[in-house]
Amino acid sequence: MRETLISVENLSLNFPNHQVLSDLSFDVQRGEFLGIIGENGVGKTTLIRVILNQLKPSSGRIRIKDGLRIGYVPQFRNVDVEYPLSIEDFISLNFTGIKLPWLSRKEKQKIQTVIKQVNLEHISKRPLGLASGGEKQKAYLAQALINDPDLLILDESTASLDPNTKRELLDVVLRLNKELGLTIIFVSHDMQVIHEYPDHFLWLTKDGYTSGPISELHNDSKEGEYV
Ligand SMILES: Nc1ncnc2c1ncn2[C@@H]1O[C@H](COP(=O)(O)OP(=O)(O)OP(=O)(O)O)[C@@H](O)[C@H]1O
Numbered sequence: 001m002r003e004t005l006i007s008v009e010n011l012s013l014n015f016p017n018h019q020v021l022s023d024l025s026f027d028v029q030r031g032e033f034l035g036i037i038g039e040n041g042v043g044k045t046t047l048i049r050v051i052l053n054q055l056k057p058s059s060g061r062i063r064i065k066d067g068l069r070i071g072y073v074p075q076f077r078n079v080d081v082e083y084p085l086s087i088e089d090f091i092s093l094n095f096t097g098i099k100l101p102w103l104s105r106k107e108k109q110k111i112q113t114v115i116k117q118v119n120l121e122h123i124s125k126r127p128l129g130l131a132s133g134g135e136k137q138k139a140y141l142a143q144a145l146i147n148d149p150d151l152l153i154l155d156e157s158t159a160s161l162d163p164n165t166k167r168e169l170l171d172v173v174l175r176l177n178k179e180l181g182l183t184i185i186f187v188s189h190d191m192q193v194i195h196e197y198p199d200h201f202l203w204l205t206k207d208g209y210t211s212g213p214i215s216e217l218h219n220d221s222k223e224g225e226y227v
């Protein structure tokens with residue numbers, strides 16, 4: 001049965017000097033893997049911020065299913081080599097609810113579960129600052145999973161990764177989608193990857209947008225990086 005998690009109707013958003021999103025309509029069903037693509041500055045992150053309720057549309061509307069839990073992996077993170085927390089402790093920072101000075105047994109188990117889901121068991125005690133780019137992305141993903149989200153949003157989270165590491169991360173995301181039914185919104189510049197993983201697409205352009213099942217995404221756009 002179809003269950004609409006997000007419904008966007010005729011949504012536009014203007015910043016003081018320019019319009020970013022214009023008359024956008026689409027919806028996201030539970031279990032969907034949506035790929036959002038478009039060139040730099042077209043409004044992908046802005047749209048994500050609207051979904052996260054950090055920005056209000058200028059016109060039109062967005063409806064989010066009541067009580068929807070969203071896990072979010074942002075586009076940029078500030079973690080340098082000095083960052084002292086272990087991967088495990090970093091992941092636990094995201095626990096919501098009552099904060100005790102220690103972790104409950106249930107929370108500890110949950111941390112181990114998500115660490116396993118992203119394949120970081122072997123280095124979970126290592127300081128996050130010393131992890132590689134791909135390992136960091138997995139740790140951010142694990143952190144976003146800690147509160148059992150219904151929807152996982154990844155904003156360009158594979159942009160700086162080499163092709164193998166990118167696939168490894170996307171395989172983890174695809175498994176979460178297929179096996180746990182987690183709904184995914186994945187923002188990327190990489191047309192190849194958008195053709196391969198998501199089942200639906202939303203392609204934002206300067207003049208408008210196209211959207212639909214991935215089979216309707218033009219094949220001539222398959223070549224190389226789309227920037
Ligand atoms: N708070 C803001 N105030 C004014 N302009 C903004 C604001 N946030 C974003 N913009 C502008 O809106 C446009 C869209 O930004 P956005 O970050 O959504 O692009 P994007 O599609 O995510 O790009 P990228 O691929 O580079 O991440 C850009 O021109 C940006 O400079």
Ligand SMILES: [Mg+2]
Pocket residue numbers: 044045046075155156
């Ligand atoms: Mg962006």
